[in-house]
Amino acid sequence: MAAKDKPNKLAFLSMPAPASYVAGLGRGASGFTTRSDIGPAREGPSAEVIAEAQARRGEEPEIDPDQFQDPDNEFGLFAGTTYEADDEEADRIYEQVDKNMDARRRARREARENEELAKYRAENPKIQQQFADLKRGLAVVTDEEWESIPEVGNLTRKKRKRDERSFVVSDSVIVGDRARTEYETSLDTRQQATGGFETPAENGTITNFAEMSQARDKILSLKLDQASGTATSTGLQTAIDPKGYLTSLDSVVIKSDAEIGDIKRARMLFDSLVKSNPKHAPGWIAAARLEEHAGRMVAARKMIKQGCEQCPKNEDVWLEAARLHNNDDAKVILANAVQHVGQSVKIWLAAADLEHDVKAKKRVLRKALEHIPNSVRLWKETVNLESSAVDARILLSRAVEVIPQSVELWLALARLETPDKAKAVLNKARKAVPTSHEIWIAAGRLLEQEAYATEKPQEQRDKELAAVDKTIEAGVRELRRHQVLLTREQWLKEAERCENEGAIRTSEAIIKATIAMDIEEEDRFDTWVSDAEAAEAKGNVGVARAILAYALRVFPDKKSLWRKAADLEKAHGTKSVLPAP
Structure with a gap:
């Protein structure tokens, strides 16, 4: 009777699992859900299903704003027509037809979805179905087999920390280790007899360590002498510098394997x-x-x-x-x-650089000019080696004959000539290169230099300085005639360069001749004021003064312009009045 009342321990296998049951949770497992469990994704619920669910929950369905639209106020294609009773009946018929068609399609669609889901389940069963036979096999597992299942922690492969083992060291080892670091401060009787430098060998002979040390030093010294090249007895001479040998090692680059x-x-x-x-x-x-x-x-x-x-x-x-x-x-x-x-300029210049004597360099360069007479760089290098102005002038005279299109050579020759001959040189250069503005500027600077060269009356000097303005104006006209159109900014840069090199009057002449170029009439005042301020900011006071002087001649009734000119003279000039433009 007692055996019949004994409860069955495996009765839980036939009972339904709780809602939150996860198999293996006690052994560290965690529940998860895969696509094979829930099947393929499907479309969301239809509008009718959503409306039924809202009705069951007591929610009000969303109202379409166009649902209660007045038929008489329709918009679109039939906005101007009248909504009559036959129209309403037609709409009701069409709506009923749409419902019937949708019902037919819904039944067909659901049948197709059920067929696809069944086919998918057959091909990809759930994990629960895959292990269903194994779960049924758990019914025959005995209690002893359950208890013999190892714990999860026993399956890890972590190395267990071994217990430290210790051993006892004998006294002889400790005493020997202690005696190893001791030093003897006294000599025995045999060492006292030899002075401490000689010790008897095993065969009865005496070894002299002092002589061994001296012999080692002699061998080392001999090797160093041979390496330094001082040992001539063996005939071995090397090119090693004994003083700079260690220093030269710093320049040795040790390359890595990579x-x-x-x-x-x-x-x-x-x-x-x-x-x-x-x-x-x-x-x-x-x-x-x-x-x-x-x-x-x-x-x-x-x-x-x-x-x-x-x-x-x-x-x-x-x-x-x-x-x-x-x-x-x-x-x-x-x-x-x-x-x-032979026509390579770089080869000839490199050959000239290898010569350390000036005469040798001249000889190489003149030989190069025989092969390449039209090279401006070779002529310039040859002229730079000449210490005499006469010889340089002769070379440049020949150079401009060979290369008449080189502006640099013409200007260099004009700088070496006297003022009278320089004018002739610049006239020839102007005819040879009519498109060069540098030649006209050089002519203006030459006239300015002549005006300030000697003491002369102020009227004569002013007359000569006026020729500078005429020369620059003529140069601008000639350049335009030859279709050489420099921009206004380029002329301003030339004026600034002339001022920086000391040609103030030439700079002013350039400003007078070109400051009004490429400017609209209504923009002249603002443009000139900004140009003057920019020139003053750069430190070109002469350019700024010339711009303001020209602007005052055009706008004599502008008080702000007179004030700017006065401020410029106050900051950088004298207390005298502004010079007449």
């Missing part, structure tokens, strides 16, 4: 490049510089020599070869380069 690997890869790439395209000069130059960077100067020179043989018409290869060699070898290389690229 850098060495990069150099090797780059060397392979450059080798492939020069072999596939031997006429490509930059490839030879890059390969030679790589070897130079790696510290292999012999290989770099050999590489650039091959480049010179493969690309003899390229000036950069010859220049790189000259750079990689010493001074004497570079002269020979550039001499060979001239045979192939």
